[in-house]
Amino acid sequence: MRASWYAKNGAARDVLVIGELPTPTPGEGEVRVRLAVSGVNPSDVKSRSARPLGEGVERIVPHSDGAGVIDAVGDGVSPGRIGERVWIWNGQWQRPMGTAAQFIALPQAQAVRLPASTDFDAAACLGIPAMTAFHAIRLLGDIGGRTVLVIGASSAVGHYAAQLAALRGAQVIGTVGSEAKARHALAAGVATTINYKTESVAERVRQLTAGRGVDAIIDMDFSTTVQLLAANGLAPHGTLVCYGSNAYGDIAVPFRPLLWNSLSLRFFLVYELTPPDRRAALDGLSELLAAGRLSHTIGARFALDEMAAAHEAVEAGRLIGNVVVTLG
Template identity: 45%
Template sequence: MKAVWYQAVGPAAQVLHHGDRPDPVPQPGEVRVRLHASGVNPSDVKSRDGLRGPMTLPFQIPHSDGAGVIDAVGDGVAPDRVGTRVYVWNAAWRRSDGTAAQYVCLPAQQAVPLPDDVDFATGACLGIPAMTAAWAVFADGDVAGQTVLVTGGAGSVGEIAIQLARWAGATVIATVSGAAKAAVAHAAGAHHVINYRDQDVVEAVMAATSGNGVDRVVEVEFGGNLAATLPIIKVGGVIASYGSMADPTPQLPFYPLMFKNVTVRMLLVYLLPPAARALVIDRLAAAMAQGALRPRIALRVPLEDAVTAHQAVESGDLIGNVVIDIA
C-alpha cells in the first residue's frame, strides 16, 4: 500500500516519507479500512515534530482520523461489516498505524458508520475535532436553554461546538480574533460574536446576557482566558477546556471558583471512556442526520503532499480542517 510515515521526529520536510509499505491484515476483533481521506490535526503535527515527546515506536504512520470503506474483517467481527462506509478515531493513538495510508487495521469499535450523504473528507473531520467539540458541549447533559460561550469560535473544534450547541437549543456566544473569523462563527450559528482584539470580552458577554453570564464555556485557552471567564461564569457553571497553550501552568483561583460552585472539566478526546465515546458518537450522528454538522475544510491535498498538509496546519493561517485525499 502507499503510505506516509516517519521514523524520527522533526520538521515535516525532513522526516516524512512517502512510499510503499506492506498491506496490513486485520487481527481478531479488527476491521481493515480502505481509506479515502485522512484528517490532519494539530496534535498530529506536534507529535511528528517531537513536541509531545520522543517516539516510543520504531515507526509511525501519522494521523488518528480518517474515513473509508471496510474491506476485510478479523475473526470475531461480523462479516456483513465488509462494504460499510466508516470514519475512524484514535488510529494513531499509541499505535504505529495511522490513517496516512491506503489501509488501516484497527479495533472494530473504532470504525463508526458514515452516512451515505456524508463524504469521506467530512468523515475525516469527525474524530478529534468533532468528538472534542461534542464532549465539550454535552459532557454534563443537554444544553437546551443554556447560554454557551465558545472561545476560539472559528477553530476546527470551536466552529463545530457552535454548530452543536446551537442545534441543541443553546444560546451561543463566540469569541474570535478578527473579521474573517467572526464571519465563520456567525455562519456556524453563533447568536453573538465578540472580537476580543477590539472588545472587552467581559463587558460584551454581560451585555449579551443582560448581566446573567454564561452556563458553560467551551474553552480553547484555559489559562490565558481565566481572568475573563471567572466574572462571566454563572453559579454552577462549567468550564470545559481542551487547551491552555498560552498559559500551560495557570494559577487557579480556587476560592472564587469554589464560591461559584464551578466545575472545571479537562478534556482529552483520546481518553474518552466507552460511555462518553458512545454519547458523542450518537450526538454527532443525530446532528449529521439533521444537517446541523458541517465541518469546514480549508485545504485538501493528495497523500504524496503530506508535507504540505503538515506545514499548513503548523502555519496556523488556515480557517478550517486539513484533509489528505487518498487515491
C-alpha cells in the same frame, strides 16, 4: 501501500517521508479500511514535532482521523462489514500506524458506519473535532435558554461546538480572530462574536450578559481563558469545559471566584473517553449525520505527496476549516 511517516521528531519538511509500506492484515476482531481521506489535526502536527516515538518504535504513520471503505475483516468480525463506508477514531492513538496511509487495520469498534449522505472529506473531521465538541456540550447537560461562550468559535472543534450548542437551544457567543472567522462562526449558529484581538473578551461578555457572565464556557486554551474566571466572565454556578491549552505547565487558578461563585471546571481528553461517553458520542453524531444536521468545512485539501504542506497549513493556523489529505 503508499503512506507517509516519520522516524524522528522535527519540522514537517525535514522528517516526513512518502513511500511504500506493507499493507496491513486485520487481526482477530479487526477490520481493514481502504482509506480515502485522512484528517490532519493540531495534535497530529504537535506529535510529529515533539512527542517521542516510544521505545522500540521505528516509525509513526500519523493522524487519528480518516474515512474510507472496509475491504477485509479478521476473525470474529462479520464478513457483512466488507464494503461498509466508515469513519475512523483514535487511528494513531497509542499505536504507530495512523490514517496517513492507503490502508489501516484496527479494532472494528473504531470504524464507525458512515451515512451515505456524508462524504469522506467530512467524515475525516469527525474523530477529534466533532467528537470533542459533542462531549463538551454533553457535559453541560440541559443548556436550552442558557448562554454559552465558545472560545475559538471558528476553529475545527469550535465550529461543531457552536452548532451543537445552538441545536440544543443555547444563546451562543463566540470568540474569533478576524472578520472572516466571525462570518464562519455566525453561519454555525453563533449569535454574537467577540474579536479577541481587538476587544476585551471579559468586558464584552459582561456587557452582553448584563454583568452576570455566561452560564458556560467551552474552552480550547485554559492558559488564557482562566483569566475570565477572575473577571466575572462565568456566572455563579456556571461551568467551564476544557479540552486543551496552549500552555501545559502549571496554570494558576483564581480560587476565591471559583469558591464563592460555586464554579465547576471540567477537563477531558477526547482520546480517553470512557466507554459510555464514547458510545454516547458515537450514537449522537451518527443520529445528527443521518439527519443532515451538521455542517462541515474543509479549509484545504492536499494529496499524499503534499503531506508536509498539509502539516504546515495546520501549524500556520490561518485556514478556516479542517485540513484533509486525499489518499487515492
